[in-house]
Amino acid sequence: MVSLFKRKVSEHDGQSTIEFALTLILLFTFSMFFLKLAMFFGVANYVHYATFMSARAYLSAGEDRQGDQVRRARDVIVTTLKKSVGQSGTDRWPLVLKAEGGGGEILGFNADPPSQYSDVDSNSSWMQGVRYTFKGNFFLAPLGVRGERGNTQVNSMSLTSESWLGREPNYNECAREMGRHHGLFDNGC
Amino acid sequence: MVVKHEDGQAILEYILLLMTVVGAYLIVVNSLGKFKLSEKMMAPLNGDFKRAYQYGHPQALGYDDGGPENHPFAPPSSGKNNGRLFISPR
Numbered sequence: 001m002v003s004l005f006k007r008k009v010s011e012h013d014g015q016s017t018i019e020f021a022l023t024l025i026l027l028f029t030f031s032m033f034f035l036k037l038a039m040f041f042g043v044a045n046y047v048h049y050a051t052f053m054s055a056r057a058y059l060s061a062g063e064d065r066q067g068d069q070v071r072r073a074r075d076v077i078v079t080t081l082k083k084s085v086g087q088s089g090t091d092r093w094p095l096v097l098k099a100e101g102g103g104g105e106i107l108g109f110n111a112d113p114p115s116q117y118s119d120v121d122s123n124s125s126w127m128q129g130v131r132y133t134f135k136g137n138f139f140l141a142p143l144g145v146r147g148e149r150g151n152t153q154v155n156s157m158s159l160t161s162e163s164w165l166g167r168e169p170n171y172n173e174c175a176r177e178m179g180r181h182h183g184l185f186d187n188g189c
Numbered sequence: 190m191v192v193k194h195e196d197g198q199a200i201l202e203y204i205l206l207l208m209t210v211v212g213a214y215l216i217v218v219n220s221l222g223k224f225k226l227s228e229k230m231m232a233p234l235n236g237d238f239k240r241a242y243q244y245g246h247p248q249a250l251g252y253d254d255g256g257p258e259n260h261p262f263a264p265p266s267s268g269k270n271n272g273r274l275f276i277s278p279r
Contacts, residue, residue: 014206018206018209018210021210022210022213022214022217025214025217033230037234044242048242114252114253116252122264123263123264123266123267126262127262138231154227154228154231155227155231157231157234157235157238157239158235158239159239159242159243160242160243161242161243162243164262
């Protein structure tokens with residue numbers, strides 16, 4: 001009986017399996033974290049490009065600001081970062097990043113100048129362009145996601161992409177301004 | 190004798206082993222949570238990287254973050270290192 005017990009204890013067949021299982025927890029956590037981070041960085045770069053393209057559309061003159069310049073900028077964001085024109089509320093890569101905030105119906109998108117903007121002060125008149133805010137969640141489950149930073153989960157990161165290219169005066173603004181000086185018979189717009 | 194039947198032994202051993210592995214996992218997870226390892230891993234991402242992504246400089250502050258500082262567009266007179274496109278990140 002004693003020899004049987006000694007023989008059983010000396011068998012180490014499952015040891016490597018258990019060690020592997022325990023190591024796998026950390027290995028999987030770190031691997032998934034860096035995989036998710038790499039994907040997030042890749043798409044974040046694309047968001048910079050999309051914001052820049054949107055700011056270009058916003059820059060160009062049109063008939064008026066809200067109905068033309070902002071609409072064009074919003075359309076660029078929808079076609080690049082949202083699922084489709086018909087699903088403008090759905091992110092294109094919801095597993096990698098999610099839009100948040102923003103100033104209008106498109107989540108994350110904001111073409112309104114910030115509160116510091118002033119069109120008569122050259123120190124702040126450059127604040128015209130497009131901003132897009134989004135956040136990503138990272139897989140850190142075994143490292144403890146229960147801790148919270150304010151109302152935000154510890155394992156999330158929120159980024160804002162901004163492109164301040166400015167805005168050309170649109171037709172209505174031009175006509176109004178030129179009308180003040182020369183009259184509307186040849187407004188130069 | 191019924192005692193000699195060992196049909197369920199492997200399953201019983203498997204369950205006991207599983208309890209040991211899960212117990213060890215929970216102990217490791219709880220102890221890691223106390224070290225706030227996830228917060229330490231996310232700190233540079235939510236700090237330096239976030240500012241570098243938005244403003245182009247890891248120590249930059251925008252108008253909404255108590256700045257501007259190290260901001261490429263803000264006028265030079267409005268704060269430290271403003272209005273410069275290329276600033277040493279150190």
